[in-house]
Amino acid sequence: MDEVRARIRARHYSLRTEQAYLGWIRQFIVANGMRHPRTLGGAEVEAFLTRLAVERHVAASTQNQALSALLFLYREVLGIQLPWMESVVRAKRPQRLPSVLSVDEVRRLLAMLEGRAWLMASLLYGTGIRLMECLRLRVKDVDFARGEILVRDGKGGKDRRTVLPRTLEEPLRREIERARVLHARDLAEGFGATVLPHALARKYPGAQRDFGWQFVFPAERRSQDPRGGGVHRHHVDDAVLARALKRARARAGLHKPLSAHTLRHSFATHLLEAGYDLRTIQELLGHKDVTTTQIYTHVLNRGGHGVRSPLDAA
Known part of the structure; x- marks a missing residue:
């Protein structure tokens, strides 16, 4: 989490963006039994985003924010390119x-x-x-x-x-x-x-x-x-x-x-x-x-x- 915070600040993201990204990454880790994100991948990210839409009924903008946070984690911090997630259930954008x-x-x-x-x-x-x-x-x-x-x-x-x-x-x-x-x-x-x-x-x-x-x-x-x-x-x-x-x-x-x-x-x-x-x-x-x-x-x-x-x- 310290590395995520350091990368966010190096890119001059706002404090609110930093807090939001850290929150979503923390939720993702907790939802996957406290496993390190490096041991997880596209399937777990898809499942997490789908649960947000299906079980928690979040807005489309909220789901997109969670996706952005996880993409930042994998691409910018862990250096891992996730596969394109086609099976994610998208929250409806009213x-x-x-x-x-x-x-x-x-x-x-x-x-x-x-x-x-x-x-x-x-x-x-x-x-x-x-x-x-x-x-x-x-x-x-x-x-x-x-x-x-x-x-x-x-x-x-x-x-x-x-x-x-x-x-x-x-x-x-x-x-x-x-x-x-x-x-x-x-x-x-x-x-x-x-x-x-x-x-x-x-x-x-x-x-x-x-x-x-x-x-x-x-x-x-x-x-x-x-x-x-x-x-x-x-x-x-x-x-x-x-x-x-x-x-x-x-x-x-x-x-x-x-x-x-x-x-x-x-x-x-x-x-x-x-x-x-x-x-x-x-x-x-x-x-x-x-x-x-x-x-x-x-x-x-x-x-x-x-x-x-x-x-x-x-």
Whole structure:
């Protein structure tokens, strides 16, 4: 497991990917009587993946994640090429449309939020960024002069730019000033070094304490880095916004399924309704393929592909 962890970190995979891969590899070993994976092979991998679909009824994305973890184990760590697994029972991938709020529902939801939770939720809806992209936002990547936000190392390791809503400029300035005060306090107490991606800490030794590299939404307390071991002020936990959204949904009287990602879906749908083209929305969202963005055109097809009911014409 230490070797798996070392190989994952050498490839700069995220901490969440590391935790997920280690979890699936551990489950695979336990399911096979604690035998070493080198003594197992394609048949055992097929059986494990089939049990996930047939007995545990996992989603297709969950089964694919387990497969990716085991392929990484065998190819990258053990140096073994598994045979193509044709007999795996695949979990069904449901064709679901994303839950989208109307403009009025978004306003009602945001009205029930306050403080940092309101600002983060407003950023998700106003920019279309993902939750973790919001939490990992650095001070230097907020460009007030150009009215844009630079998303670094987004999904797939890609950078992109998105719009900075003018109505959020002043609240963001106040939040950044709050982060500046916290950073100054950390420096005075002998801390203040943040976590940098990849090997930037070695390339730019002073960058860890530079304010531009600090998180826009810092945590209330310092914590120990699970990888490097140093004590840093990380970004705020994603559960903070999740809990705030759950309470705001109830107070706003909304009954649709709601998560932080719902605000991203609403951003894309409302841009389409406003007449923006798919290519522009694709770039703002950071989708690799425009077909991913096209799902929002289906969301717009209200009531059976936009057909007017004959009852309304009667």
